[in-house]
Amino acid sequence: MTIQESGTARPAGRPRSEKAEKAIIEATLDLIGDGMGVSELSIEAIASKAGVGKTTIYRRWSSKEDLIVDALSTLKAPLPPLTGVSVRDDLISLLDAMRKEAGNRRNRCVMNIAMNEADRYPRLMERFMKRAVEPRKEALRSVIERGIATGELRADLGVDMCVAVLSGAMLWHTKWGPAGDLPSDLAERVVDAALEGLAP
Template structure:
């Protein structure tokens, strides 16, 4: 799922990460070139250490600073600590967030699920990303940070889309927004995460959205 730039700024500021996000790997510097170059070097330093087989649990700020050719203070000026840095590094390796079209609830839902589908394909094709997530699950503090900083804001974006659809009459009055969100995301998560060999066809997002919408529009409304 995706989030707005405002949501990205707020979540990273709240946790202590970079307010404007992480530069894409290999992307040219923008805005303040010197600052962007330093941040890129730090992110690339972490990725290089992971590629070299260094476990996340052994990645200290000191070691990252040496690899990136910067001082520890330079890292701490940009990230509150290891967890905030690692979350931004992982975010830089994932599929970039998409911009919601805003033309209808259906269009926005398809875009959200399409992002999940593409993320699933990326996870399957990237051994490095798969390895990072496997390690994150063994580090409760980092895993919780990832959910707080990345997963929860994306879930709130889904809720906002459904609430707008409810207000615009695209969903029946009384539709349970949280349950509806689970109905939309569940099949895509099952296919992309729980069934790593399951097909992720290009039209899967559209088929899921239309199928769930048909069911929601024909069932009796419930109290939210």
């Protein structure tokens, strides 16, 4: 379950316990979800909630920041497979993954609390964005660029603006839309509304 930076070799020594790592990750997310901000969160509190010693945590993560980045990254599901057949279908797949992530109330609460401290912990947020958010933005960019190249989308489109329009509409619904479960066809409706202005 350990999440490591690409190309980082696991250090030699005592084998790691996946059960302990999962307990530590879950304890970190639970504490944040219960309202404990990043600045208040301590290795001692995480160890106590996870039922492990502090040394167990420090054997796996060199700092609280490293642990929080890994914990937040687990909230992001893997990118969905894209068919490459239709820009519309691929955009719906990517946005529907956002809908499903946001549908978990506990995860949404954790992300909101963590992001509220982005200004105080810029390096932490920069690392999280690079690991968990940028791959999703790049996937959207690549689908839009493909759509421009195939003629499915207008040739004069600004790719970054298209990414902002699509992801921004989903974020609005997940953060400020009507209370309750997000409709299962939300991604399809957002994409179809956007394509009215993006298509040739």
